[in-house]
Amino acid sequence: MKKLLVVLTAVLLLSGTMSLGAGGQAPEEEKIILREASQVPGLIFPPVWDGQTLSLNASIYDFLVELEHGTGALVPSLAKEWSTPDGKVWTLKLREGVKFHDGSDFTSEDVRYTLELTQDPDVGHLKKADFEVVERIETPDDYTVVLYLAEVSPTFIYQLTDYHMCMLSSEYDYASKGEMEPMGTGPFVLKQMVPKESALLVKNEDYWNPGLPKVDELRIYFVPDIDASVSMLEAGKVDVCPFINAIHKRNLEDKGFKIVSPYQDYRFIAMAADRDPFDDNRVRLAMKYCMDPEMLAAACQAELGKDVYYNEGPIQSIMAQYYDIPFRGRDIDKAKSLLAEAGYPDGLTVELYYGSDHPYGQELAQTLKELSAPAGFDLDLKGYTRDVYLAQYWMNGPMLLTGWGPRVDPSMLLKLAYRSDGPWNESHMNDPQIDALIDKITMEVDDVQRQRYYDELQIAFHERGTVINFQVPFFVAMRQEVMDYRQPPTFMNQYEYAYLEE
Amino acid sequence: MSFLRKVLQRLGFMIITLVAMSLLIFFLVEIMPGDVAQMVLGQSVTPEALKALRESMGLNDPFYLRYLRWFAGLLRGDLGESLYMRGVAINLILWRKVFHSVILALTAVLFYVPLSIFFGVLAGVRSGKLTDSVISFFGLATMALPEFVSGVLLITLFSVVLKALPITSVIPIGETIWGNLDILVLPAFSVTIVMFGYVSRMQRSSMIQVMSSDYIRAAELKGLPRAYVIFRHALKNALLPTITIIGMNMGWLFGGLIVVETLFGYPGLGSLTMTAIKTRDVPLIEACVLFITFIFVISTFITDLLYGLLNPRIRFAGAEK
Numbered sequence: 001m002k003k004l005l006v007v008l009t010a011v012l013l014l015s016g017t018m019s020l021g022a023g024g025q026a027p028e029e030e031k032i033i034l035r036e037a038s039q040v041p042g043l044i045f046p047p048v049w050d051g052q053t054l055s056l057n058a059s060i061y062d063f064l065v066e067l068e069h070g071t072g073a074l075v076p077s078l079a080k081e082w083s084t085p086d087g088k089v090w091t092l093k094l095r096e097g098v099k100f101h102d103g104s105d106f107t108s109e110d111v112r113y114t115l116e117l118t119q120d121p122d123v124g125h126l127k128k129a130d131f132e133v134v135e136r137i138e139t140p141d142d143y144t145v146v147l148y149l150a151e152v153s154p155t156f157i158y159q160l161t162d163y164h165m166c167m168l169s170s171e172y173d174y175a176s177k178g179e180m181e182p183m184g185t186g187p188f189v190l191k192q193m194v195p196k197e198s199a200l201l202v203k204n205e206d207y208w209n210p211g212l213p214k215v216d217e218l219r220i221y222f223v224p225d226i227d228a229s230v231s232m233l234e235a236g237k238v239d240v241c242p243f244i245n246a247i248h249k250r251n252l253e254d255k256g257f258k259i260v261s262p263y264q265d266y267r268f269i270a271m272a273a274d275r276d277p278f279d280d281n282r283v284r285l286a287m288k289y290c291m292d293p294e295m296l297a298a299a300c301q302a303e304l305g306k307d308v309y310y311n312e313g314p315i316q317s318i319m320a321q322y323y324d325i326p327f328r329g330r331d332i333d334k335a336k337s338l339l340a341e342a343g344y345p346d347g348l349t350v351e352l353y354y355g356s357d358h359p360y361g362q363e364l365a366q367t368l369k370e371l372s373a374p375a376g377f378d379l380d381l382k383g384y385t386r387d388v389y390l391a392q393y394w395m396n397g398p399m400l401l402t403g404w405g406p407r408v409d410p411s412m413l414l415k416l417a418y419r420s421d422g423p424w425n426e427s428h429m430n431d432p433q434i435d436a437l438i439d440k441i442t443m444e445v446d447d448v449q450r451q452r453y454y455d456e457l458q459i460a461f462h463e464r465g466t467v468i469n470f471q472v473p474f475f476v477a478m479r480q481e482v483m484d485y486r487q488p489p490t491f492m493n494q495y496e497y498a499y500l501e502e
Numbered sequence: 503m504s505f506l507r508k509v510l511q512r513l514g515f516m517i518i519t520l521v522a523m524s525l526l527i528f529f530l531v532e533i534m535p536g537d538v539a540q541m542v543l544g545q546s547v548t549p550e551a552l553k554a555l556r557e558s559m560g561l562n563d564p565f566y567l568r569y570l571r572w573f574a575g576l577l578r579g580d581l582g583e584s585l586y587m588r589g590v591a592i593n594l595i596l597w598r599k600v601f602h603s604v605i606l607a608l609t610a611v612l613f614y615v616p617l618s619i620f621f622g623v624l625a626g627v628r629s630g631k632l633t634d635s636v637i638s639f640f641g642l643a644t645m646a647l648p649e650f651v652s653g654v655l656l657i658t659l660f661s662v663v664l665k666a667l668p669i670t671s672v673i674p675i676g677e678t679i680w681g682n683l684d685i686l687v688l689p690a691f692s693v694t695i696v697m698f699g700y701v702s703r704m705q706r707s708s709m710i711q712v713m714s715s716d717y718i719r720a721a722e723l724k725g726l727p728r729a730y731v732i733f734r735h736a737l738k739n740a741l742l743p744t745i746t747i748i749g750m751n752m753g754w755l756f757g758g759l760i761v762v763e764t765l766f767g768y769p770g771l772g773s774l775t776m777t778a779i780k781t782r783d784v785p786l787i788e789a790c791v792l793f794i795t796f797i798f799v800i801s802t803f804i805t806d807l808l809y810g811l812l813n814p815r816i817r818f819a820g821a822e823k
Contacts, residue, residue, distance in 0.1 A: 040777055042587065043543075048542075126547065179590060194675075196777060197769050228764065228765070232669075237674070387782070388536045
């Protein structure tokens with residue numbers, strides 16, 4: 001009996017301690033602190049970074065050039081100006097007086113080191129292919145870099161905005177410190193990293209851009225579950241929560257949270273052009289005639305033309321290079337007749353592979369099955385977790401549903417995914433006219449002429465392309481007090497501008 | 503001497519269990535679909551990058567070689583490095599989470615053990631009466647309630663409606679758990695709801711059995727006060743099966759609270775295990791599961807010892823053999 005009483009007393013004491021714990025904390029210093037719930041990061045060393053926990057590297061590192069939030073225009077960052085006479089030789093003038101977090105100066109040698117790292121076989125740099133075009137790098141002085149390319153590339157500068165191309169210090173030991181003690185010239189300095197749990201970043205007092213960052217601390221919580229992240233936002237434990245889906249968006253809007261959609265992702269429905277049945281363009285057209293963008297939007301709980309967009313080419317509808325071709329309309333009779341012409345009067349079964357845990361994957365796959373069934377398509381849904389999908393099925397299936405991030409310069413995507421020799425040509429497109437158009441787009445210096453090629457390319461895709469493009473939004477939820485949240489289509493948060501309104 | 507031999511024998515079995523478990527985990531992760539290198543590098547991976555990463559992770563080596571390398575490290579106390587966070591020692595990740603899980607487990611034990619025993623005893627001594635029916639019904643209902651349901655109900659009641667307790671159990675950056683003990687209450691209550699049914703029902707049936715035994719009847723006939731008979735004579739014997747249940751669940755409490763920890767965002771071993779599995783982080787999965795297994799076997803072992811200490815018949819029976 002006595003023992004029981006002792007235990008019960010202990011419980012009561014503990015409860016008392018807990019209430020003290022709840023109310024007895026020391027007040028936070030007068031610091032302006034921005035808190036974010038983000039994904040659990042994997043590798044964060046920029047050359048091999050998968051882009052998880054965007055805010056971490058975006059705050060620690062800088063780029064030579066950046067994109068402006070909202071407009072997508074190129075703006076100077078560590079390179080204050082750049083020029084090219086012919087698209088083949090690029091001269092970059094670097095900002096002077098920039099310091100790394102360890103106090104060392106940022107110079108042209110650091111740029112050379114960062115760019116040469118792309119070709120280091122031991123690193124396995126994810127931008128290796130894109131920078132193979134750089135033949136030679138010259139550094140005539142500490143603040144000038146000259147890049148000599150093997151071929152004309154008028155839009156090469158956009159490659160420097162890629163999230164793998166953070167500027168690294170040539171003197172820092174990233175091999176041993178790159179994961180736990182990342183170091184750059186960015187607006188925030190990493191103060192503490194608790195693996196799989198959190199990161200504490202403090203204002204870089206020597207930041208080259210005066211007046212930035214506007215907050216004193218950035219606290220990033222690594223949360224493995226998006227629902228837990230949303231709960232943290234609702235509970236006031238964090239100020240910003242990215243990666244929410246359309247259902248979260250609706251709930252959070254009702255509760256008075258601010259939702260922004262800084263950019264759109266692709267969901268490409270790829271039809272393999274080199275195998276049965278989509279090697280016949282009539283079957284591809286039949287699938288396109290089955291589409292109903294309104295239904296697809298409803299499946300994503302989103303509004304067509306506002307949150308989500310549909311087209312049948314590789315260019316996002318909101319991009320300047322987009323050529324507006326009216327929707328062909330859902331026409332099941334036409335689809336049936338095309339299938340009959342192609343030798344499938346009784347319909348056909350097609351395997352559709354997709355990442356079932358990827359946002360909108362399951363919803364879109366199920367809707368595609370329902371939309372195409374009346375015409376005679378029997379889509380055999382093959383959903384796998386995204387890593388399994390990417391490792392084992394992506395690039396190999398007759399029909400694929402894959403998430404792609406936007407590219408600031410669409411030609412980067414065209415070369416990767418639609419040129420016959422593209423490394424990620426998932427639909428196995430092999431069309432000499434498309435190849436030629438992609439080459440012309442890549443090499444053309446004149447903007448007006450380049451746009452003509454873009455128009456021509458999109459018409460060709462509409463007629464015989466291998467892709468249906470459904471664009472879905474990337475949503476970020478935040479408290480109303482968070483102001484000036486910026487995130488251009490490079491995905492990189494620009495938390496240096498953000499602040500909290502009283 | 504025989505008792506000591508039995509103890510040593512059990513310790514030997516424990517080691518064999520741990521080694522077998524480590525092999526099994528390695529094998530299971532090996533045959534799981536997916537690839538950690540692919541997962542780490544994502545969609546934009548190139549064959550060169552994949553090759554370089556696999557090489558640096560040692561993933562190209564045969565299965566047995568990787569296991570032996572890991573096992574040799576384990577014997578030196580080195581749990582290796584996380585594959586998903588290259589360069590980060592698992593020792594750096596694991597023990598902090600273990601510590602948090604221990605705190606949560608102890609809090610849950612403090613919550614549910616006295617509560618369940620008390621109501622179990624009450625139901626047992628008032629067997630067949632209204633009190634017994636109410637407690638038994640409540641016990642059955644909580645047993646049927648999964649922890650994610652009870653957790654959500656608790657969050658809705660205490661956090662959303664009453665706004666008395668935090669909705670999530672995240673430790674604010676730069677602070678420790680000691681300044682945030684309130685984050686333990688809801689997860690511990692969720693566990694209490696799950697465990698209450700099992701423990702109180704076990705206590706109830708054991709109490710009924712003991713209360714109907716001859717020595718209790720003799721004690722009552724001697725005119726001893728009823729409370730004295732219950733707590734002094736009956737409870738000690740009636741606790742034995744309850745202790746077994748509590749002991750058997752210690753492993754689950756220390757590392758298996760995956761649902762509860764994930765639901766509340768609590769940074770413990772359970773949520774770490776889930777992250778490790780999702781990211782195919784083999785050394786981290788090994789470390790987490792092995793630790794949980796260790797807690798399971800050690801708690802079962804201690805339960806058996808306690809059982810022997812509390813019940814001399816078992817101890818002496820073992821010795822006689």
